[in-house]
Amino acid sequence: MSDTDTPINANFKPRVFSGIQPSGGLTLGNYLGALKRFAMKQDEGIETIYCLVDLHAVTVWQDPEALRRQTREAAAAFIASGVDPQRSILFNQSQVGAHAELAWLLNCVARLGWMNRMTQFKDKAGKNAEKASLGLYAYPALMAADILLYHATMVPVGEDQKQHVELTRDIAAKFNHDFGVEFFPAPEPLIEGTATRVMSLRDGTKKMSKSDPSDASRINLTDDADTIAKKIRKATTDPAELPSEIDGLKDRPEARNLVNIYAALADMTPAQVLGEYGGKGFGTFKPALAELAVEKLAPISTEMGRLMADPAEIDAVLGQGANKADAIARPIVERTYEIMGMVRSR
Ligand code: AMP
Ligand code: TRP
Numbered sequence: 001m002s003d004t005d006t007p008i009n010a011n012f013k014p015r016v017f018s019g020i021q022p023s024g025g026l027t028l029g030n031y032l033g034a035l036k037r038f039a040m041k042q043d044e045g046i047e048t049i050y051c052l053v054d055l056h057a058v059t060v061w062q063d064p065e066a067l068r069r070q071t072r073e074a075a076a077a078f079i080a081s082g083v084d085p086q087r088s089i090l091f092n093q094s095q096v097g098a099h100a101e102l103a104w105l106l107n108c109v110a111r112l113g114w115m116n117r118m119t120q121f122k123d124k125a126g127k128n129a130e131k132a133s134l135g136l137y138a139y140p141a142l143m144a145a146d147i148l149l150y151h152a153t154m155v156p157v158g159e160d161q162k163q164h165v166e167l168t169r170d171i172a173a174k175f176n177h178d179f180g181v182e183f184f185p186a187p188e189p190l191i192e193g194t195a196t197r198v199m200s201l202r203d204g205t206k207k208m209s210k211s212d213p214s215d216a217s218r219i220n221l222t223d224d225a226d227t228i229a230k231k232i233r234k235a236t237t238d239p240a241e242l243p244s245e246i247d248g249l250k251d252r253p254e255a256r257n258l259v260n261i262y263a264a265l266a267d268m269t270p271a272q273v274l275g276e277y278g279g280k281g282f283g284t285f286k287p288a289l290a291e292l293a294v295e296k297l298a299p300i301s302t303e304m305g306r307l308m309a310d311p312a313e314i315d316a317v318l319g320q321g322a323n324k325a326d327a328i329a330r331p332i333v334e335r336t337y338e339i340m341g342m343v344r345s346r
Contacts, residue, residue, distance in 0.1 A: 006185075006186045006188065008176075008182055008185055008186055009153050009185045009186060009188075011182060011185070012151050012153050012185040013047070013153075014046050014047070014153050014154065015046070015047045015048075015049065015150060015151065015152045015153055015154070016038075016041045016046050016047065016048045016049065016152060016153075016154045016155070016156060016190075017048075017049045017050075017051070017146065017147050017150050017152030017154075017155055017187075018034065018038060018049075018050055018051070018155055018156050018157060019050070019051040019052070019053040019056070019093070019143070019146055020034055020035075020050075020051075020052060020053065020074060021052075021053050021054075021056050021057045022052045022053075022054055022057055022067065022070040022071040022073070022074040022092070023056075023057040023060070023062060023067075023070065023210070023211075024070060024210035024211060025070070025073065025210055025220045025221065025222055026073075026074060026077045026210065026220070026221045027198075027208055027209070027210050027218045027219060027220055027221065028198055028208060028218065028219040028220075028221070028261070028293075028297070029158070029195075029197075029198035029207065029208035029209065029218070030077075030210070030221070031077075031081060031221060031297070031300070032193075032195035032198055032261070032264045032265070033157075033158035033195055033196055033197070033198060034156065034157070034158060035077060035078060035081035035082075035083070036081060036082070036264075037156050037190075037192065037193065038050055038078070038081070038083055038088070038156060039081055039082030039083050041154075041156060041190075042082075042083060042084065042087050042088045043082075046154070048083075048087070048088040048089070049088065049089040049150055049152065049325065049328075050078060050083055050088055050089065050090050050091075051090075051091060051092070051093050051146060051325070052071050052074050052075060052078075052090075052091070052092040052093065052318075053092075053093045053142075053143075053146065054067065054071055054092050054093050054094045055093045055094050055099060055100060055103075055142060056093070056139060056142060056143070057070075058135065059133055059135040059136040059139050060124065060133070060136060071092050071318075072308065072311050072314045072315070073222070073304065073308060075090065075092075075307075075314050075317065075318055076303075076304040076307035076308050076314060077221050077300070077304055078090055079303070079307060079317070080221075080299075080300045080301075080303035080304045080307065081300060085317045085320070085321060089321050089324045089325050089328075090317065090318070090321040091318050091319075091321030091322040091324075091325045092318050092322070093146065095318065095319070095322035096322050096325045096326050096329055098149055098326065098329040098330055098332070098333040099142065099145055099146055099149060099329070100142075100145075101333050102145035102148065102149050102329075102332075102333050102336060103138070103141055103142040103144075103145040105145075105333075105336055105337070105340060106141045106144050106145050106148070106171055106175070107138055107141050109171050109174050109175050109178070110140075110141045110144070110167070110171050110174075111174075114167060114170060114171075115137060115138070115140065115141070117163075118139075118140050118163060118164070118167070119163060120139075120140075120160065120163070120164070121136060121137060121139065121140075124136060125137075140164045140167050140168075141171065143164050143167075143168065144164075144167060144168040144171045144172070147165070147168050147187050148168065148171070148172055148184045148185075148187075148332075149328075149329045149332055149333060150325075150328055150329060150332070151184065151185055151332065152185070152187050153185050153187055153188065154187065154188055154190050155168075155187050155188065155189050155190060156189075156190040156191075156192070157189055157190070157191065158191070158196050158197060159191055159196045159197045160197070160207065161189070162189050162191060165187060165188075165189035166189070168187055169186045169187060172184035172185065172186055172187070173186065179339050179340065181339055183335070183336070183339060193264060194260045194263045194264050194269065194270055195260055195261065195263075195264035198257065198260070198261060198264075199253065199254075199257040200212060200214075200217040200218065201216065201217050201218065201219070201231055201232070201234075201235040201236065201257075202214055202216060202217040202235070202236050203217070203236065203254075204236070204252075204253025204254035204255075204256065204257045205253050216231055216234060218231075219231055219232075219293065219297065221297065221300055221301055221304060222301050222304060222305075223297070223301065224298070224301065225294045225298045228290065228293050228294050228297055228298070229290040229291075229293075229294055232258075232286055232289055232290040232293060233286055233287070233290060235254070235258060235286070236254050237254050237255060237258070237282045237286075238252055238254065238255060240252070240255075241278075241279055241280060241281045242255060242259070242274060242277050242278055242279065242280055242281070242282075242285055243274060243278055244274055244275070244278025244279060245271075245274065245278070246270055246271055246274065248274075249270075249274075255282075256270075258282075258285065258286070258289055259273050259274065259277075261289065261293070262277075262285075262288075262289050262292060265292050265293060265296045266292060
């Protein structure tokens with residue numbers, strides 16, 4: 001669906017917003033599911049705004065030094081993946097105060113019943129939800145604020161974030177309805193491509209994640225060529241050969257995952273990959289995938305290393321991005337206060 005299919009969006013110009021938490025090192029899942037697509041949207045000439053959501057990160061405990069380092073590292077990963085701070089706005093959330101302000105206002109629009117349906121909260125809070133922070137519960141309303149603060153119409157995310165973008169639409173619609181305005185658009189989740197859900201290299205039924213305790217389960221964007229190749233060689237697989245048709249991957253999550261990763265890295269469809277490798281075993285396919293992964297990812301990790309050597313330069317980029325973001329966000333949050341009846345007299 002394109003953003004103009006929702007009638008209200010015809011009143012807003014196409015604008016992309018997305019965010020990533022700087023709560024750990026980024027993975028191949030983040031690259032294929034998010035960063036690579038972020039750079040592609042920018043290259044299509046659409047206005048693109050990308051945010052390192054440090055306010056979201058602290059909904060669970062973060063060591064302050066680690067958070068600072070990971071925020072700079074994530075910024076380096078964006079730039080190394082092709083997000084150009086001259087053509088996209090790239091910044092960290094806490095530097096633009098309007099995010100926290102609009103989040104509060106939207107906390108008062110969102111309903112408890114809606115929040116109770118959010119599966120990510122249930123997953124992250126685990127069995128002991130009483131001990132979870134209030135921020136973790138309110139997390140989706142902050143995410144709605146991130147998106148609506150820019151009147152963004154398109155939100156490229158992985159499959160796991162679809163529910164939060166749908167909640168954002170509900171919050172926007174309720175706000176517009178309650179106050180009799182057409183102020184917020186209805187943002188569309190963009191979930192495209194073969195790698196919207198990259199799975200763990202150890203267990204094809206689990207998402208590849210920066211928070212998985214096993215480092216072998218993921219490829220980190222900071223991994224060097226040898227580490228990348230070794231992790232792919234050791235990835236869990238079944239003994240059968242690759243099928244020649246997609247149907248043959250149905251009950252083989254590990255094989256399907258590796259085929260999808262290959263397809264996404266090579267800009268091919270999974271069917272094309274099977275056209276080439278169907279009938280061949282993992283003894284052939286894994287080295288080919290390792291070579292492809294190293295070819296695509298090693299330059300990113302090298303460039304990240306170069307950028308990380310000058311943290312002051314990264315901070316300057318984030319500061320300039322925050323200024324540009326603020327110029328869009330400030331008038332929108334001011335207007336929201338006014339719509340809700342607050343006196344704004346300075
Ligand atoms: P997170 O790392 O949870 O902050 O996610 C940042 C972005 O990367 C979101 O758009 C996620 O949907 C996407 N993402 C994270 N892990 C994966 C994965 N394993 N496969 C595809 N996309 C992912
Ligand atoms: N919740 C998202 C995640 O964990 C990160 C995020 C925060 C985000 N705000 C956003 C994504 C706004 C898209 C748009 O991946």
